[in-house]
Amino acid sequence: MNPTLELVPARTTEPGTAGSTRWPALSARLLGADRDRVVLAVLVAALTVVSLWNVTGATAYQDDEGTYTAQAFSVVDDGELAPYTYWYDHPPLGWIQLGALVWLPRLLGLGDETYIGAARLAIAPFFVATGALVYLVARRLEIGRPLAVLATALFALSPLALTIGRQVYLDNIGIAWLLLAFYLVLSPRRALWHHIGAGVVFAVAVLSKETLSIFGPALLLALLNRPAWANRVFSVVGFLVSGAVVLAFYPLLALLRGELLSGPGHVSLQDALVYQFLTRSGSGSVWEQGSSRAELLESWLFYDQPLIVAGLVAAALCLLRRRTLWLPVALVSFAVPVVTGEGYLPAMYVVGALPFLALAVVCGLDLLWRACRRWLRRRPELLPAGRAAGLAVLAAALLVTVVPHWGGHHRTLMAQEANEDWRAALEWVRTHADREDTVLVPYSMWQDLHGSGWSDPWDVVATEKADLDPEFRTVHPEGAAAVDWIVEGPFVRSNIDSLGLTMAGEALEGAEPVAAFGGWSVHRSGGG
Secondary structure, rough: OHHHHHOOOOOOOOOOOOOHHHHHHHHHHHHHHHHHHHHHHHHHHHHHHHHHHHOOOOOOOOOHHHHHHHHHHHHHOOOOOOOOOOOOOOOOOOHHHHHHHHHHHHHHHOOOOOOHHHHHHHHHHHHHHHHHHHHHHHHHHOOOHHHHHHHHHHHHHEEEEEHHHHHHHHHHHHHHHHOOOOHHHHHOOOOOOHHHHHHHHHHHHHHOOOHHHHHHHHHHHHHOOOOOOHHHHHHHHHHHHHHHHHHHHHHHHHOOOOOOOOOOOOOHHHHHHHHHHHOOOOOOOOOOOOOOHHHHHHHHHHHHHHHHHHHHHHHHHHHHOOOHOHHHHHHHHHHHHHHHOOOOOOOOHHHOOOHHHHHHHHHHHHHHHHHHHHHHHOOHHHHHHHHHHHHHHHHHHHHHHHEEEHHHHHHHHOOOOHHHHHHHHHHHHHOOOOOOOOOOEEEHHHHHHHHHOOOOOEEEEEEOOOHOOOOHHHHHHHHHOOEEEEEEEEOOHHHHHHHHHHHHHHHHOOHHHHHHEEEEEEEEEOOO
């Protein structure tokens, strides 16, 4: 007799008992997975349409978008991290990823045949991935498919997502990686490689946009606040170590370039951190009427007050369920710098909170629905009517609060052409300026003008660089007198004032306007 056969226990269950339910249970899980794949495929198709619809006309091109576009093409075309001196204002991984995608729409002439338009198209895959991951994370939280789909809709159709969420911002790249990290730590398998992978992916999110590090405590809580499992210690250590190793590449880059610490004659990571956290001009207090911070918060609420308010209220309900405790922690981590800080607050900061606000709303609805269903089970005859009433209440709430607020924004964003004047000014300069002339131009137009026959970044100069990069004085020792043309966009004068751009201001004051296109104008220097 083969002794190994004795290790196999005899079957003691009868047909129809627990032992015989394994195959039906497995079949049910597989069927559920197939349904999720179908739903996900439909969502991806819908998200793709939303991400591309009027993406180049919905909102005006911004200087930050132009900066990241220029850096992405610098990586692709020149193998450099930036067309000018890279001064460690952000880790470069975000625009490296952008560069890995942006060449294709540019090659195909998409994005209105502009560089910055092509960059917006390159953001679309990250928008789609973020929306899909909202659904997947909701399912990991044991939210039913209808509410999980609602979470994706709340995110993707939010006017904030349709504006800031489709622009060329590093936050839009990093948030997709952040949600992937949450998806991995919430895996029911509790596999070690999932948690190590989550650490790596979270580090990629932070290296894409460093402000996403504020969600680290929520991610760690999502990992830890679950029933204990055998390799829990290894999972936590693996998560922390793998993340730390990947994050270390950023200071290592500075070290290898001899730019880790401050010193004469070079930029440094130390100087960049001091500027970002200590010396950069702030946005004021949210409680100070008229401050930049208060106005920014008002603009967020103007675009999507229903989602922001409902998400924050629902976050309180998430405290009642163990598996959703990390959601209020994530939203508190987002809100604390807004409410208590006085440092610089960028407009795109809100992007990081949108998926968590949507998830909080559906988790709160799920908790309320389960509570109502438990009550209705005591009176089974009321269950069908209760379901219908619940759907009616939800539909009415959406119709009363969300649809009126979103409708006007959607009509504008889906149909308007916000960059017509930008294109007219670009085409005028392309036609009238000699390629030997020096042109001072906002960053939102820099890459497209630079790619129109100017080969030197010091011939087409980003407005800020004339004052902030010492290399300008090296190439143009005559200073403002070297500038032949100045392109003025809607925010040029305010940037000159807020950043103290004396050379750009001097060049603009000494030039005469020769063409105007709405909020854009072209000026010719008297000495040019």
